[in-house]
Amino acid sequence: MRKSHPVRRVVLATAATVSGVVLMLSLKPSSDPASAQAGGTIPQQTAAAQESAQGGTGAAAGGAVTGDVVQTQYGPVQVRITVSGNKITKAEAVQAPKGGESDAKTALSIPKLTQDTLAKQTSQVDTVSGATYTSEGYKKALQSAIDKANEAASQAQPSAQPSAQPSQTAGGSAGAAAKTVTGAVSQTQYGPVQVRITVSGGKITNAEAVQAPKGGTSDQKTALSIPKLNQEAVAAGSADIDSVSGATYTSEGYKKSLQSALDQAGG
Secondary structure, eight states: OOOOOHHHHHHHHHHHHHHHHHHHHHTSOTTOHHHHHHHTSHHHHHHHHHHHHTOGGGGGTTOEEEOOOEEETTEEEEEEEEEETTEEEEEEEEEOOOSTHHHHHHHHHHHHHHHHHHHHOSSOOOOOTTOHHHHHHHHHHHHHHHHHHHHHHHHHOTTSOGGGSOOTTSSOOTTSOOEEEEOOOEEETTEEEEEEEEEETTEEEEEEEEEOOOSTHHHHHHHHHHHHHHHHHHHHSSSOOOOOTTOHHHHHHHHHHHHHHHHHHTO
């Protein structure tokens, strides 16, 4: 009988060991995390998870925009609106005057102002009697939120048709893009007056005074005249509007600034 050579036995043993290792590697589960990541399956889930954690596209889906803080004599006012389909679907005051009598006035005025916002779809809401300062601050803060919503919409859809862009009232105006223009400051005997308008389709769709006389009796005259002048500007579509009795200087300053804004808007 032939004896097995020792070297031959070593070679056979080594070959058997290598074959076993190769077989174990080939049977390694394909669900191994490192293997899956190398194969490109996990990065897609990770990217989605990161997007969800950072807000992703859903962060702007609700269309919520918060306006600037407006300081009033009794405290700050800040308004947040939600716009959907070029329409204000929700309005709320995230800041309002508080403490002492302000609590009662805020509780009285804010619900009415937010309700009026949804009804009129503009910052041209009615001033609540007994809460003039809060109402005026609310309207300015609301206009700031509307401006931001319009700006965000125009940046998100730069190639959209003009009719798809929201107007100053956030309700939109079919056929033409809204244009917001601020007139020059008109100095009066009691203080500066400055008017901002929105023009859409050749018409004034919104008007407001971003500056008006204040302090002492000027506060009352401003509260009396500005809402009427704003309304007249939209109705007349020009600076040829009536002066408010008892607020002649403010009225004349308003009309000059309004004409300046109209000139900038192209008449």
